[in-house]
Amino acid sequence: MALISLRDVVKEYPSSARNGVAVRAVDGVSLDIQAGDIYGMIGYSGAGKSTLVRLVNALEPATSGVIEVDGVNLVGLPERDLRPIRSGIGMIFQQFNLFNSRTVAGNVAYPLRVAKWEKAAREKRVAELLDFVGLADKAGNYPDQLSGGQKQRVGIARALATQPRILLADEATSALDPQTTSDVLALLQKVNRELGVTIIVITHEMDVIKSIATHVAVMESGRVVERGEVFDVFSNPQAPATRRFVSTVVQGIPNPHEIRELSERYPSSRLIAVSVRSGGTEQAEVFRRLQSENLGVQLVFGGINEIRGHSFGYLTFALDGESHAVERGIAAVQEIAEVSRLERVPDDVEATITHDPDTGPGTTDGGTDGAADVSLEKDGGAR
Numbered sequence: 001m002a003l004i005s006l007r008d009v010v011k012e013y014p015s016s017a018r019n020g021v022a023v024r025a026v027d028g029v030s031l032d033i034q035a036g037d038i039y040g041m042i043g044y045s046g047a048g049k050s051t052l053v054r055l056v057n058a059l060e061p062a063t064s065g066v067i068e069v070d071g072v073n074l075v076g077l078p079e080r081d082l083r084p085i086r087s088g089i090g091m092i093f094q095q096f097n098l099f100n101s102r103t104v105a106g107n108v109a110y111p112l113r114v115a116k117w118e119k120a121a122r123e124k125r126v127a128e129l130l131d132f133v134g135l136a137d138k139a140g141n142y143p144d145q146l147s148g149g150q151k152q153r154v155g156i157a158r159a160l161a162t163q164p165r166i167l168l169a170d171e172a173t174s175a176l177d178p179q180t181t182s183d184v185l186a187l188l189q190k191v192n193r194e195l196g197v198t199i200i201v202i203t204h205e206m207d208v209i210k211s212i213a214t215h216v217a218v219m220e221s222g223r224v225v226e227r228g229e230v231f232d233v234f235s236n237p238q239a240p241a242t243r244r245f246v247s248t249v250v251q252g253i254p255n256p257h258e259i260r261e262l263s264e265r266y267p268s269s270r271l272i273a274v275s276v277r278s279g280g281t282e283q284a285e286v287f288r289r290l291q292s293e294n295l296g297v298q299l300v301f302g303g304i305n306e307i308r309g310h311s312f313g314y315l316t317f318a319l320d321g322e323s324h325a326v327e328r329g330i331a332a333v334q335e336i337a338e339v340s341r342l343e344r345v346p347d348d349v350e351a352t353i354t355h356d357p358d359t360g361p362g363t364t365d366g367g368t369d370g371a372a373d374v375s376l377e378k379d380g381g382a383r
């Protein structure tokens, strides 16, 4: 049984909340999160991620649907029954939300005071937690004497104080520099591994998902548009929004500038990108199938990525030959791999955001770098 299970969850804010128009912040989300997962939720601003987390934490009631935590449906539960469930869920925030008037130890002790722990037990627990997050020497300091990364460590210690099974991290590293981000992410992994805490990570940064998540759900306009194990989603993204996120961290997908340069450099060639993955498509077999049609085959762009010990990547080929032979070669590769065609769109065509589910990784949206005179069309193929 999933530790957290959502079925058709809807959250609507009433019309009075915004210019007389109701806002459907979460729009029919169904998800299962297993104990031990680090589950990443990614989406652009306004996608509904924070709202979804507040529903799981029972900080707000859902409009409809089922939200089960450990088999108990939170929807419609009275406040007194929600309290013990909430105490099993810790939360950390982008702005840390520490009490500036309390010391580090005082901040970590706060939830223990609320839970009426005895003083001696409290002090022992605080010492343990500060040791766990590497801040044993800062117990007497105040938050404004700490760096951002140290403040987030205090936030994590405080969230773990009452030994929750679930930790919700809402943009927990978004205010931190890259090095501090990776230290805090490593600490979250330690929380998951050593304490067995299930973590939901809300972020708009794919790097965060790539670094620590085991699973990912991509949200757009209140809906989950794609979900799965991180390796599967990264190596074969389906939804346009997922492809845009994946292309920010995955090597080997040429960006629009690069596609334009390649099409200028190989004006008479057909350009295709082939996805390859360890335990799946072998690069040698891709070459063999292309060459069996006597095509000119040049590897012109590519990159291999690694996630949790599995590698995958994209190889871009320039193919030369008689057009039927090129098509046969592409069809032969499609039997074993996913193939995207890299087409250059004429310069006078306006860039538009592509929502067509049949376009491939690296789809031009015209919003990232202004060079949108290319497209990358996916041709189906093996997953």
Ligand SMILES: Nc1ncnc2c1ncn2[C@@H]1O[C@H](COP(=O)(O)OP(=O)(O)OP(=O)(O)O)[C@@H](O)[C@H]1O
Residues within 6 Å of the ligand: 013, 017, 018, 023, 024, 025, 043, 044, 045, 046, 047, 048, 049, 050, 051, 052, 204
């Ligand atoms: N209390 C509220 N009242 C009315 N509308 C709200 C409320 N909270 C959120 N919304 C709206 O719901 C939608 C989803 O917001 P939410 O904060 O969940 O998105 P998000 O993906 O977490 O984005 P961000 O990263 O910017 O916080 C937005 O359109 C937002 O304006």
